[in-house]
Amino acid sequence: QVQLQQWGAGLLKPSETLSLTCAVSGASFNDYYWSWIRQSPGKGLEWIGEVHYSGSTKYNPSLKSRVTISRDTSRSQLSLQLTSVTAADTAVYYCARGRTVSGAVAPFHDWGQGTLVTVSS
Amino acid sequence: DIQMTQSPSSLSASIGDRVTITCRASQGISNYLAWYQQKPGQVPNLLIYAASSLQSGVPSRFSGGGSGTDFTLTITGLQPEDVATYFCQEYISAPWTFGRGTKVDIK
Numbered sequence: 001q002v003q004l005q006q007w008g009a010g011l012l013k014p015s016e017t018l019s020l021t022c023a024v025s026g027a028s029f030n031d032y033y034w035s036w037i038r039q040s041p042g043k044g045l046e047w048i049g050e051v052h053y054s055g056s057t058k059y060n061p062s063l064k065s066r067v068t069i070s071r072d073t074s075r076s077q078l079s080l081q082l083t084s085v086t087a088a089d090t091a092v093y094y095c096a097r098g099r100t101v102s103g104a105v106a107p108f109h110d111w112g113q114g115t116l117v118t119v120s121s
Numbered sequence: 122d123i124q125m126t127q128s129p130s131s132l133s134a135s136i137g138d139r140v141t142i143t144c145r146a147s148q149g150i151s152n153y154l155a156w157y158q159q160k161p162g163q164v165p166n167l168l169i170y171a172a173s174s175l176q177s178g179v180p181s182r183f184s185g186g187g188s189g190t191d192f193t194l195t196i197t198g199l200q201p202e203d204v205a206t207y208f209c210q211e212y213i214s215a216p217w218t219f220g221r222g223t224k225v226d227i228k
Contacts, residue, residue: 035217044208044219044220044221044222045165045208045210045219045222046219047215047216047217047218047219050215058215060215060216061122061216062216094164094165098217099212105153105212105213106170106212107155107157107167107170107210107212108155108157108165108167108210109167109176111164111165111166112164113164114164
């Protein structure tokens, strides 16, 4: 059974950097791409980006200038950093298991529990 | 980016009713379409992938159909535990995109 456990700061001030980490268990970290997704009342579900065990990444162009997704394969963890946050970045953030490294596309089978991040002065 | 348009945005139906939700893609996506169920306060849960394949453990009253640009999610015999918001998602090309959701409740 795949489990994704995530954590990070839930309250930020405008211009600060959002930082979240997600630990994967029950699946080989090296077999999949791992994504971050966020959900807000205003924008619905929005894919932020993904990371491959090699460290290669792909980002949503709408956030690319502010996003960094990294991984620590020794700990089976992925991390998200989003810089210069504003109130528009207030959302629940999820990590999720995506497509396989063989290249086969896939939906998001497994999700973390979600972290509510609020940006407020 | 591919735009995913769901309709209706909300619906109310009676227990036992047949409910159909539609999802339209702004361009052809073959059958790379997934449906998720999100109950209040919970994480999205994958129901259907490849437009019509039921995820393991999902009740058979859920079914999906369509190909190309037009897709449906049908609940045949609505149950109280089906109260949730349902989202479609394309996964043919990044950035993967989602519909805005259809909220289903009981009349």
